[in-house]
Amino acid sequence: MRIIANQIPRELPSNSRITDLLVMIEAKPPYAVAVNLQFVPKTRHAEYILQDNDQVEIIAPVTGG
Structure with a gap:
């Protein structure tokens, strides 16, 4: 299955969840x-x-002043 994550095409298995995508792109909270x-x-x-x-x-949240 094809999705677009932050404007980048990605291929994921069918029935993938948001957590699967976050692991794939190594998102850091x-x-x-x-x-x-x-x-x-x-x-x-x-x-x-x-x-x-x-x-x-x-x-990601933006910090600063």
Whole structure:
């Protein structure tokens, strides 16, 4: 299955979850995740099944002053 993660095409097995993608890209917390412009709470990452052509954004918080 093909998804776009942070504007980069990725291939994942069918029925992959957000947590599978996060492991694949070695994401380091803290971060927020949106799928097709919809925020997905961290408590749902392990159960949220990605679909072919989903657009996923993994967003790190910005700090500074």
